Amino acid sequence: MLARELRAGPWRCAVILAGSNDVVFGAAPDVALERIRALWRMCDAAGVPVVVVANPPADLTHHGWVTKGGTDFSTATERTAAMVELGATVEQAAAGRPTVAAMPQDDAHAAHWDDCLHFSPAGSDALGDRVFAAIAVAGL
Numbered sequence: 001m002l003a004r005e006l007r008a009g010p011w012r013c014a015v016i017l018a019g020s021n022d023v024v025f026g027a028a029p030d031v032a033l034e035r036i037r038a039l040w041r042m043c044d045a046a047g048v049p050v051v052v053v054a055n056p057p058a059d060l061t062h063h064g065w066v067t068k069g070g071t072d073f074s075t076a077t078e079r080t081a082a083m084v085e086l087g088a089t090v091e092q093a094a095a096g097r098p099t100v101a102a103m104p105q106d107d108a109h110a111a112h113w114d115d116c117l118h119f120s121p122a123g124s125d126a127l128g129d130r131v132f133a134a135i136a137v138a139g140l
Contacts, residue, residue, distance in 0.1 A: 006046035013140045014043045015131050017053035020117055029086040051134050052094035054102040055087040058116040098138035100130045
């Protein structure tokens, strides 16, 4: 589907934030990164510049899919660490591409999040501002 959409262009750029759900469902960060790189390669092949958005750290302690409905916390710490690793490896792998750092998940930015993975309307606006700045700096 991505290849079809890329052919339908013209596109100024593609903004890619991907891989978080892969980790939530148990994929290792290196596996998720390879899937993300496949998206980047498709864009490269189509001549569409990529703006990379790094994955947020995501404290998955309260995520129902990870904790099996909030009763089994055995994988939450492991997958939270995997989310942190994914964000760092995505930023590192994106060297040379316009990149937007991971959105903070702390008390000062709590209004940006509906939960540990999904942005609130205010968070979507804040992310949009960051993406626009990256596009402008890159001259896209």
